[in-house]
Amino acid sequence: MRAVTIHDVAAEAGVSAATASRVLSGHPATSEESRTRVTEAARRLGFRPNAQARSLRKSHTNTIGLLLSDVRNPFFADIAHNAEQHALESGIATLLCNANESTEQQDLYLDLLLSQRVAGIIVAPQGDGAGSLREVLTLGVPVVFVDRTIDGVDVPSVTSDNRSGITGAVAHLAGLGHRRIGLVAGPQETSTGRERLEAFRQAIAEHGLDDDPDLVHLGDFQVTSGARAANQLLDLPHPPTAVLAADSLMTFGVLEVLRERGIRVGSDLSVVGYDDVAAFRWFSPQLTVVAHDPARMGALAVDLIRDVLDGRPARSVVLESSLVVRESTGPALGTGSVPHPAGRQ
């Protein structure tokens, strides 16, 4: 059962372990003869280098950690898939960890990745940069943020513009005559949650729409919080005519409640989702959403961490987000189809 080591290969090939190592790792100082003998021996024996021993000696690994908030969130699943495939093309293995939208679990996995001595960590961070994240940074382990950032923590990041999509969505709804727009906001421990809420408030002010605190509900980027928020919004004495949710899972929660209550999306209530998850296009009516590009994000995050690892300058990138108008938004109820009506609903 004992695994075959480089000594076994060396013995089989009739050379020293040093020579075997050189051949196997492509070091130029090897003879034709050694090369063929060692390669052959390794093949015959089914030699599989011990990555642990190798990285212990070389004091760096070829593995990166990818710490995401929720693997079941299709948005992050897309990031995971593309980051992994992209890393693989550069011969980098990816250790995928799931923080489950919990700062504690994020710390736990950060510790784990540190113990595994990964070469670098791509993380969709949470919290204020205290805890294990601070440690990681002071240890000098390369870190790249993806999707989210932390104020005051200066690491390269690939994010998307959280403003333009929301701004576009509010303008679109205002143009349809909506004056009371409900927001299911994300958790304020995340930069995306904060920025989207901020953009929303600003847009509401700009368009002179109802700035009612009851119209904003803080969720946690998970389905149930979206459902809860939808129920509260709909139970308001003066409910909104349109609802915007700050991520795909909360959008699903909203849609679930609307179905339960028999409220028709698009006609009874306008809905704008977030993240252009495939399922939203298969919905009827097809959802109007704020779209950005998780696939590209994942690949760029890997590029960024490679830049850092290879000592190249790493420049943060902000991807665009934009409104994709489909069928789930329509004229505000009671206002006809005339945009900007004088009266209120």
Next chain:
Amino acid sequence: MRAVTIHDVAAEAGVSAATASRVLSGHPATSEESRTRVTEAARRLGFRPNAQARSLRKSHTNTIGLLLSDVRNPFFADIAHNAEQHALESGIATLLCNANESTEQQDLYLDLLLSQRVAGIIVAPQGDGAGSLREVLTLGVPVVFVDRTIDGVDVPSVTSDNRSGITGAVAHLAGLGHRRIGLVAGPQETSTGRERLEAFRQAIAEHGLDDDPDLVHLGDFQVTSGARAANQLLDLPHPPTAVLAADSLMTFGVLEVLRERGIRVGSDLSVVGYDDVAAFRWFSPQLTVVAHDPARMGALAVDLIRDVLDGRPARSVVLESSLVVRESTGPALGTGSVPHPAGRQ
């Protein structure tokens, strides 16, 4: 930048590395005095044991590999999430890898996991058991199959019954008067693909329904193959009145095509999906599906690999699958609502 080692901790605490190691790993043979001094020193220095060195010495790691077919498939995302959380509770870290429904990529990651010297591997396998998988097995690395199996390869597995759900679905459709049922089958390189197709054929025969080879299309468990199959089925001179797909992604592909063609699900064409993915419940009409339990599968697979690792007997388990009737299945077009009509459509 150099990481702090156990020698640093030992020096700081004024003991030997051996004692420091014993304290840190909870060995009983330590004095009260050493314990407090070492623990304190480790805390002060922010000591983080090098997992590589540890596992090199102990020749086993506390990490398992989880090799799934497609992380973007919500079914597998559920397995991944639950397996990981469950493993974590036992202090086991999970290396999640994505085979991307490709046997080559499966081999690549198997090699990688072997190099990482994971304690064991949970895999949703593909292919015939040749290639790296055979090597893994002959090396004696503990393996557990999840969701799928390979004929003739005897490892513990947690799967679900691929028969009962399909059988129930065909019976249900036959009861609604359908005689021509289309199947978007899974790839025949997978046990699930084979078993579901087999169950379908048998059920068709039992109910005496149209056994037309044109009604069966082989897909690859991905969205586009579902769409392609749907188009071909609908373009048949004598198209089916109901369609059954063998996984969630292909079901999505089918639904996409129906929407494009303006075919109403449930009334124009009955659809039975596979995997009770949340999105199917948010659909309108809500989808009738064959449901099984990925969350439980993930957790059980971890239990199984722990059994193997701890030397306990590991017993394979087969979970149930069952038909959940919702709104996407209705009477066959042209047959009225009378079940088992004499005439054909």
Next chain:
DNA sequence: CTGAAAGCGCTTACAG
């Protein structure tokens, strides 16, 4: 081009 030797950071018999 090649080999002997040291060392990466741990753990664990072996003595005491």
Next chain:
DNA sequence: CTGAAAGCGCTTACAG
């Protein structure tokens, strides 16, 4: 209870 020493499987200056 404690320490010195060996060793896990590699890689890499250092000589030759």
